[in-house]
Amino acid sequence: MKKTFLILLTIIGILSHAQNKKTKDTTRTELDNIFVTANRTKTLRQETPVAISKITSKTIEETKAVSLFEIANKTPGVLMVNLGNEQHMMAIRQPITTNAYYLYLEDGLPIRPLGIFNHNALLEINQFNLQTIEVVKGPTSSLYGPEAVGGTINLISQKPSYYPEFKFGIQADQWGYKRIQAAGGATIGKVGFHVSGISSVQENSWMAHSDYNKDNLNIRVDYAINDNTRLISNTMIGKYFSDMSGSVNESDFYNRSYKSTSDFTYRKSEALRSRLTLEHDWNASAHSYLTVYHRDNKLGQNPSYGIRWSQTNNPTTATGEINSNNFKSYGAVGQHTQKFDFWNTTMVSGASFDFSPVTYWSYLIKLSATLNPGEAGKQTVNKYEIVSEHPELKIANYNADIYNTAVFKQISFSPVSKVTFTFGGRYDNMKLNYDNILDHSTGKKTYDKFTFKAGVNYNPFKEAGFYGNYSQGFSPPNITTIFRARPGTGGTTGKPAEFYYNLEPATFENFEIGGWVAVYKNKLNFDYAAYYMEGKNELLNIKLEDNTTDYRSAGETSHKGIEFGLNYTPNRQWHIRLGGTVAEHRYIDFKVSDVTTDAIQNLSGYEMPSAPRWSGNSELSYYPNWLPNFRASVECQYVSSFFQNQINTISYEGYTVFNGRVGYKYKNVEFYGNLMNFTDKLYAYNASRGNASSAQSSYYAAAPRTFLIGLQYNLCLKK
Template sequence: MKNIFLALFAISQFAVAQNKSKIDTTNVEKLDDVFITANRTETKRRETPVAISKLSAKTINETKAVAAYEIINKTPGVLMVNLGNEQNMMAIRQPMTTNAYYLYLEDGLPIRPLGIFNHNALLEINQFNLESIEVVKGPVSSLYGPEAVGGTVNLISQKPSFYPTFKFGLQADQWGYKRIQAAAGATLGKIGFHIAGISSLQENSWMTYSDYNKDNLNIRVDYNINDKTRLISNTMIGKYYSDMSGGVNETDFYNRSYKSTSDFTYRKSDALRTRLTLEHDWNPNANSYVTVYLRDNKLGQNPSYGIRWSATKNPTTATGEINSNNFKSYGVIGQHTQKFNFWNTTMVSGALYDYSPVTYWSYLINLKATLNPGTPGQQTVNKYEIVAEQPETKLANYTANIYNTAIFKQFSFSPIEELTFNVGARYDAMKINYENALDLSTGNKNYNKFTFKTGVNYNPIKNAGFYGNYSQGFSPPNITSIFRAKSGTGGSTGVPAAFYYNLKPATFENYELGGWMNLISNKLTLDYAFYYMDGKNELLSVRLEDSSTDYRSAGKTNHKGIELGFNFRPNTQWNIRMGGTVAKHRYIDFQLSDNSADALQNLGGYEMPQAPRWSGNSEVSYYPNWLPNFRTAIEWQSVGSYYQNQINTAKYKGYDIFNTRFGYKYHNIEIYGNIMNLTDKLYAYNLSRGNTANAQTTYVAAAPRTFLVGIQYSLCLKK
């Protein structure tokens, strides 16, 4: 990465020499009430009938985040769960989950193709390349397609600056984390560019076996062919490798003995995304674009979550797995936006074609389990060791070609100034042609779905508005779930491998009411939303006695809650932000067991596990007049209690933690510091427990108090 940063510096100096006499024509007024994600076009908040939040460049810059969750958790109604080393799970109108109910976009284009969801997709993001983040809560499948169910996160990249700019920074903490980052941009005649790179390294942290390193480079080049036509190129190259320390048992957690039970588990990723967009303005009321893109991802794992161990069957042995998931995507998406004078109507029409070949294999490894002292049947593991790898014992082995074709259309119109209607629909046709080497079968799977949404905004006065919407969501099963051999079949079991060919797509219906207000001369803003969402055939991971996972398409689930965001800026020195959600997620009809000997057959009426009734993030920021260019803030992250298991017999009390941030800028140099977990509270980011009587809780331990310090140099040359 050293060469990358030297190149960035050299390019910035060349841009300085070429642009000293230029005049900035891109310094436009920043409008925080304008969004792109909700309607695929720039739309004012008062015309957007969904719950949507925007995290601005100022928020991103002041957060100085190590990982994306530190920024995204500032969104009311969002809980992005840190799993360590930039890995995560998400909770937006869903329990904390790794299921495919969230869509992650990069400048409006999904980071992953349909059917290959990865809850860790955001670890590929370059935090130093972000201009803003928009989060839509609730289904937007009618615009963006499957997986846009619980929420959609759109990461919007930096654009080329007109004046030459250059930034360079370093940051580190006391636990062995270090990051170097640089960015440069300028406009040279008709060509503008922006380049940003980061290199992160974690060594010898508070948790054993938790090192990682990450290198990312983003390059954007804009070519203004003329005043109506633009050609835009975006490329991301990323490499990531991380130890996977996994969770700890209850005794080690409360003793703060942060010791991994394995020293061989890992996750590694090589990612390339590149796209080329041609935009054309036909006239002030008509605009079109077409984007061609390529994705190339290689993901390899020896995952800690893949370890299978039973305290009662044969506690000194266990199994694990090594897997590889590689795919490419070749796609094109086109969109046309047309505005009409009649009723101030806007029509958005588009189509997408995506072809993604994928290969996946997974094989068994045998492990030895060294136990901690304890009562037989209730012991815990001190350490796992690899005894033998069995490449011939495949748990999954398939190739597939995924074809996704979609068309979408959306209308918005205002018969009167105070009233705006929004109607949208999309049809997705997903086809999977596969070859499964384990049962020597070939075939195809088809998941086709029409999704619809409609909404209305009513703005009776300038400073207040209300909205309501009905929207549908749709998520087909991930193909890694379909072609995974069922527990107790295949491999060396002697039982022919059985698969999840009959998994059904999950469908959702969401009903929502909300509104916004600007009060006290815009010093006080308030956003709120009430939602009620029914799910059918949700793909749920059922944890069995030996910690293995079985997949089921649930009968029915229900999700309902209230989301609230509050911001008060009494003067230029103070800003108070509060946000959170009160929610309840429960099973309506879910057959947990078909065994008549089991006491609990159906989870109907039970709360879903890992679903806090409350979560929120609030912050008080201070910018003293008596010390210009200084900032400080204290943040409160709160997560309420939730059940650890499906049968609701064990609960976690949740946690409240505080973080503080401060920074001072002197001319072109900024010095900053973050103190995370200010009170050094003992808590877990996440925990889970099996349904059996002797099941034990696994804790994903949170970091002790952490001191992050950094320095950043920024240069912008104007005439």
């Protein structure tokens, strides 16, 4: 099957080569696209042996997204799952998960330090400050280090404009969402600057207890010391507060009763990120930079996912938690890129150091539960209320200093025409000095790993290219997981708290082939990737009956699939984009029980939950000649059915949703409207269920039909 597929693509490439010889064409091909993320330096796609996609500034500008998932999901192989109010989970070569298998970068620098992963990190991003987004699928640990396993998303910020420019916009929908945004910049002599800010508010939405507000400010200043040397500073300040409505039960979901079981849960964040970069071009073939940076992040929660309720013990009571996770980072990364004429060789070398002290605490709150009518064992909760808070009953309480050190090197060369080889390696060392207050222990832990990748590109024609690679991934357990008391210990249980000190780092091996084809004078572009990735000691969880989570370093898992994207532009008026992935994620060996009487003790061969076999996003765009500056598009998001639980007995049907967007520019003013879910389909972004027979399904409900309207003013003062 794979061999036939590759032969077919080669034939298409040969035909396209013949087609373009007959009709001379100066249009750039897909292979001419330049990326910076895959090799940490500007590289042509034809020299990049990975699956990489770029979301252009045009796509970002036309999407007018409320939340980043609306943009990210346009990338084949990416399913960013909306949890409301810009909260999210991700699925790139993994099931839908909150695990630390994704690396989020802002202009090439990780948003968070290793060991303090947060699946909601992208809610801190200012959407109005984005220039482009690059997405690398598959492990890139050999360049970027741990957590770069399923995918790496690099959000590339706006740069100072040469001419003075200013943008201001407002947008709102019928559900109480409003946002104002402004940006401007200019270059005056040797100094360029760009400032961008947004302020978002959500009140009285379709979902109960789902208000939020967010304020972000980004400032960039570039100083050209001379023609070869530049000093660049970036500062981001952000504040976020959101009610956490959480998931809804099955009955409320299908009755469209979007009520929250709690009116006290919340998530709040304060973030500061600043960096200073010195760049120097030694000559046309040598470039170096040194970046020093600082992070200051405070995250507090009374999380809806922390509510633990048992139908069997005392169903009218429950517990929750309040927690706080605060860290600061001080770090530096340096890199040198050297090009040689011999075999057209490029070498990238670098090192990084990060020191991040962190404090975390979580304490118990007692809740009362008002039940919905129903049979015993099948009842659900109508509402939780706080009975009492207990700061003295800690679920977790620790201080830690994290030291992350790394060195990396990558070399690419072309010994023969049309063939490029790439080899890279990185050594990461994470040292953790901790003080676990709950068990009065202090100690040290070290996680280190050398990761490697090897790839080859073959470009037989200008219109076609192929690649293959082998890459390794690595991810230590998140320290929040390590120092959290195991279910059934600590708190009010009367048992001493037990912790996850023995969790092992997860390691991955990825094998991949892929390529690109451009035909019909580059009007039709097609790219694809087929991969097989195997994980060992992957951090997985078991959802227990009372909604607590027990963590395991699993034996083995497998992840395999095919990603594909097609862009067709028959003329200037029409553009068609098709993209998607077919994937399968399974347990190879995952022991979930040591009790001989349990029906299922090992999930070997079972599919992983929240792992749709098919997902994709496609779009038809229209730019009429008869009405210049007008645009209209229809988008389809598809997610197939998937299992809700680990034992594969309950599945969710998936969904197909349609969105529409229109916009019109008149001089300096743009009017636009987005119609999201225009068929008003009832669907959930995710659905989950425990393995117990008495477990109930919970649904993260998606919004009903939503009308968003906006106005934006754009001014550029060209001389």
